[in-house]
Amino acid sequence: MTKISVAHSPDADDIFMYYAIKFGWVGLKQTSFENTADDIQTLNYAALDGKYDICAISFGLYPFIKDDYALLKTAVSFGDGYGPKVMKKKGVKLKKNFSVALSGEHTTNGLLFKIYYPEAKVTYMNFLDIEQAVLDGTVDAGVLIHESILMYDTKLEVEKEVWDIWQELAGKNLPLPLGGMALRRSIPINKAILYENTLIKAVEVAFSNKKLLSKMLIAQDLVRVDSGILDKYLNLYANADSINMSDLQYKALDKLFELGFKHGYYKSLVKVKEYLIPSHYEELRAK
DSSP states (O other): OEEEEEEEOSSHHHHHHHHHHHTTSSOOTTEEEEEEEOOHHHHHHHHHTTOOSEEEEEGGGGGGTTTTEEEOSSSOEEESSOOOEEEEETTOOOOTTOEEEESOTTOHHHHHHHHHOTTSEEEEOOHHHHHHHHHHTSSSEEEEOGGGGGSOOTTEEEEEEHHHHHHHHHOSSOOEEEEEEEEETTSOHHHHHHHHHHHHHHHHHHHHTHHHHHHHHHHTTOSSSOHHHHHHHHHHHSSGGGSSOOHHHHHHHHHHHHHHHHTTSOSSOOOGGGGBOOTTHHHHHHO
């Protein structure tokens, strides 16, 4: 039995997209997938250290790990008209050098924020603490992510949608890349293809059985939200577009990496299709 370590965030979309495997609906012979849940920036650091075989990451991190991890084509989250939000207390006017809390130095929203607000004073903290930090006045503003974008305190208001920042920086008609999963390159190609296909199937099965899986996640207290918020959230970030990346999503990722390179965050320009698992390998072997 081969043991494969899989790390994902505890957020509803990641839980939803993985738990078809955890519940035994999808599997792979002679393979045990052992999952760990952690905060996304903690997972970004783990990927930098090569800790897990398969790891959820912020897309903004990927150019830093491209030589050690292949980007998976599945379990992806993109925004389409929505995304993280720059929040402040109602009625407050922000100065150019306002202080802000971000959820991590390698997050996609963090990358776009820093490009758009170069004079802001950035503090990093766990995303669960950001809303309270703004309410307490510890920071002038904070970027809310995950489920927080749907249920923030009424004392707060949106200063800027990260979706709008993305549209201004990248141009219109591209979805906002947020997060995905990466697989260790030291895994043999034939095995990597099997693992990726298993994850693709897991997301597909989860999406096809959304109502049942959502009920099970809530009943077992595996998500932080109620059924109404969970349904809205999954519609945003764990939907049909999460199963297998499209050409439009690849274009969006290329644009994200281009922006990061242009503004000095990456040392080289990354073209995402050059860093995927070569799925055609199995077809070539069969000939």
